Each structure stands twice: as C-alpha cells, then as structure tokens.
Amino acid sequence: MSSTLYVDRASPLHRLNPVTKLVALLCLIVVVFAIPQWWAVLGMVVLVIVPAAVVSGCAGRLGRFGGQLLLPLLAVLVIVQGLTFPGGRTVLWERGPLALTTEGLIFAATIGSRLVCLVLASMLLVLTTHPGDLMSALTQSGLSPKFSYIVSSTLQLIPSFRDRxxxxxxxxxxxxxxVPRNPLRRLRVLMPLLGPLVLGLFTDVEERSTAMEARGFGSTAKRTVLVPVRDTTAQRAARWAMPALALLVVIAAFVGRLS
Structure with a gap:
C-alpha cells in the first residue's frame, strides 16, 4: 500500500517546482478568504482548479476523493446554517423552531464555497507533488530540513492513516x-479498532524521530541535495508575482467593504 496520494503523470502541473505550487496554494487561501462573494469563489474553482486537474490527468481521482470528503460536510453545513442561522430574516420554509432562511443559505454557500476551493486545491497539490520532491525543493530554497520534513510529512498524514x-x-x-452493512452496527464494530490505530501512529512518530536523528536532521551544516529539483527563472518570478497579486486582491476587497 502506498503512503502517499501522489499520482505519477507527465503533465505540466507535475513538472512545476513544488515550491511554486505551494506558494500558489497559500496565495489561493488568502484570496479565498478575502473575497466575500460565494459565486466568485466557485468561479475560481471552475476557472482555475478544474482546468488544472484536467491538465494534470488527476480530475477523476480528485473528484472522487473530493466528493467523499466534501459532500457530507456540505450537507451538514447547509442543514445547520440554513435552518438555524441566527441572523435570518427572509424565511423560505418554517416548522416549529426551525426556519430555512435566505441569509442562512447564503452564509452556508459562502463557507461551503471556500471549503470546496481549499480542499480541492490542497488535494490537487497532494496528487501532483511527490513528498520527497517537495522536501528537496524546500531545502533547496534555504528552509530548515526540519521544517521541510514537517510540511512533507503533513502531506502523507492522511494516506498513512488510511493505510494503517x-x-x-x-x-x-x-x-x-x-463487518456488517448497517452503518450503525458497522460503526460499533469498528470503534474498538481505534486503539491499535492510535497506538500505531505513536509508534510511527517514535520510529520517524529515530530515523531523523540517524540522518542528522539536527545538524547545522550545509546540506547537498542528492536529486536537485528543477526550477526556472519564470517560476521564481511567479513566486514573487502571486503574493503581490493576492495582496492586491485583499486590498481591493477591503476597500470595497469600506465603500
């Protein structure tokens, strides 16, 4: 079983430097939370994330993983916020203490669109970036090997948890x-398995800590990268341009709210 969700393809997105993709993800997070309109955030999903997934050849896997993770969360979000939003005035449906309001649905759409954008963008990064390449690229950029390892291991946390x-x-x-088919009985049967799962994760942490010490992660000496990650002048320029563009979007959104 693989401990990473990485899908090996020969796409342009795969060939990008991992740091470029990580900077793009961080800038996207900033922009998503700066834009107040839910339809604008969904527009970014349709115009940016979906074409990137198609180009990378990971659209099917992204849709499958994203659907499994997002659909239950979005359903709960719409039900809870749509029926119990405290600032709702325009009632669309009402029964007892529950009232489906337009304001609640708009709030749910705002939070849900941001959630969809962030989850799909993060998963696309994981699907198109090998953790080893990301760690090497971060180290090449001058970051601490410990910090690089934290970022790289975070990308492997969910698949490692799933495999164990x-x-x-x-x-x-x-x-x-x-294992019964009934969801409630299935949950009751699987609950005792959480103990071995959590203990196994602690064992993994200890083993990885020992491996890091054996490889001299605490050393301050300058390291030589065994397999250099390809980088270009255009990508280095893009890594400066994207934060500047995100800052402009934040300023424009702030000014728009004041006016």
Missing part, C-alpha cells in the same frame, strides 16, 4: 471479524 487503518481492519477480518 486498512491494514488493521484486514488483520481483524482475517481473525474472524465480521
């Missing part, structure tokens, strides 16, 4: 554990 959970489940099924 699948391994524990398969081991228990080999010992005769029956």
């Amino acid at each position: 959970a699948a391994g524990i489940l398969l081991a228990q099924q080999a010992r005769g554990l029956a």
Whole structure:
C-alpha cells in the first residue's frame, strides 16, 4: 500500500517546482478568504482548479476523493446554517423552531464555497507533488530540513492513516471479524479498532524521530541535495508575482467593504 496520494503523470502541473505550487496554494487561501462573494469563489474553482486537474490527468481521482470528503460536510453545513442561522430574516420554509432562511443559505454557500476551493486545491497539490520532491525543493530554497520534513510529512498524514487503518481492519477480518452493512452496527464494530490505530501512529512518530536523528536532521551544516529539483527563472518570478497579486486582491476587497 502506498503512503502517499501522489499520482505519477507527465503533465505540466507535475513538472512545476513544488515550491511554486505551494506558494500558489497559500496565495489561493488568502484570496479565498478575502473575497466575500460565494459565486466568485466557485468561479475560481471552475476557472482555475478544474482546468488544472484536467491538465494534470488527476480530475477523476480528485473528484472522487473530493466528493467523499466534501459532500457530507456540505450537507451538514447547509442543514445547520440554513435552518438555524441566527441572523435570518427572509424565511423560505418554517416548522416549529426551525426556519430555512435566505441569509442562512447564503452564509452556508459562502463557507461551503471556500471549503470546496481549499480542499480541492490542497488535494490537487497532494496528487501532483511527490513528498520527497517537495522536501528537496524546500531545502533547496534555504528552509530548515526540519521544517521541510514537517510540511512533507503533513502531506502523507492522511494516506498513512488510511493505510494503517486498512491494514488493521484486514488483520481483524482475517481473525474472524465480521463487518456488517448497517452503518450503525458497522460503526460499533469498528470503534474498538481505534486503539491499535492510535497506538500505531505513536509508534510511527517514535520510529520517524529515530530515523531523523540517524540522518542528522539536527545538524547545522550545509546540506547537498542528492536529486536537485528543477526550477526556472519564470517560476521564481511567479513566486514573487502571486503574493503581490493576492495582496492586491485583499486590498481591493477591503476597500470595497469600506465603500
């Protein structure tokens, strides 16, 4: 089982320097929270993230993973905010203490669109960036190897958690554990598996800490990258231009709210 969601492709997005993609993601986060209109955020998803996913060849996997993660969250968000939003005045439907309001739906759309944009953009980064390349690129950029390792290991956290959970489940099924189809019964059966899963994660942390010490992560000596990550002048310029553009968007949004 793979401990990363990375999909090996020969696309232009895969060939970009990982630091360029990371800077683009951080700037996107800033812009998304600066824009108050939910339709503008969804427009960024349609015009930026979807074409990038298609070009990278990861659109199908991104849609599948994104749907599994986002659909339950969006459903809960619409139900809770749409029915219980405290500032709602325009009532569309009402029954007892619950009232579906236009203001609640707009608030849910705002939060939901930001959530969709951030989750899909983050997952696209994970799907198109190998953690080892990201760590090497961050180290080449002058960042501390410890910080580079933290960023790289964060990208592997979810797939590592998923692989360990699948391994524990398969081991228990080999010992005769029956997993029912009923969701409530299935949850009750799987709850005891959380203990081995959490203990296994602590074991992983200790093993990785030992491996880092053995590789001299605490050393202050200058390191030589074994496999240099390709970078270009255009990408270096883009990494300066994107934060400047994000700052302009933030200023424009702030001025727009004041006027």
